[in-house]
Amino acid sequence: MKHPPCKKVIAAWSESLEHSIPLTLRAQVWYHLCFCGPCRRCIRQILAIRDLLRSMFDTTETQNAAPLPAARKEKIRAAMQAARKTI
Numbered sequence: 132m133k134h135p136p137c138k139k140v141i142a143a144w145s146e147s148l149e150h151s152i153p154l155t156l157r158a159q160v161w162y163h164l165c166f167c168g169p170c171r172r173c174i175r176q177i178l179a180i181r182d183l184l185r186s187m188f189d190t191t192e193t194q195n196a197a198p199l200p201a202a203r204k205e206k207i208r209a210a211m212q213a214a215r216k217t218i
């Protein structure tokens with residue numbers, strides 16, 4: 132099986148979150164993730180950021196339409212910088 136580079140794997144995995152990707156590409160991503168710790172770590176960080184953002188923008192907060200507190204902005208920025216360093 133062809134072994135795609137890490138950046139292509141992360142891009143394909145990200146795409147699969149919102150859209151269907153071809154079965155062969157999905158298999159390549161799965162196979163790559165079986166052996167690539169950095170990609171698995173990157174995906175865990177992306178999922179952590181997604182969960183953090185979801186928790187921050189639950190329905191009660193979005194209904195208030197209050198500005199995002201500075202502490203939360205800093206938390207998002209730090210999480211995004213940590214994720215960027217692993218790619």
Ligand SMILES: [Zn+2]
Binds near residue numbers: 136137138163168
């Ligand atoms: Zn990788």
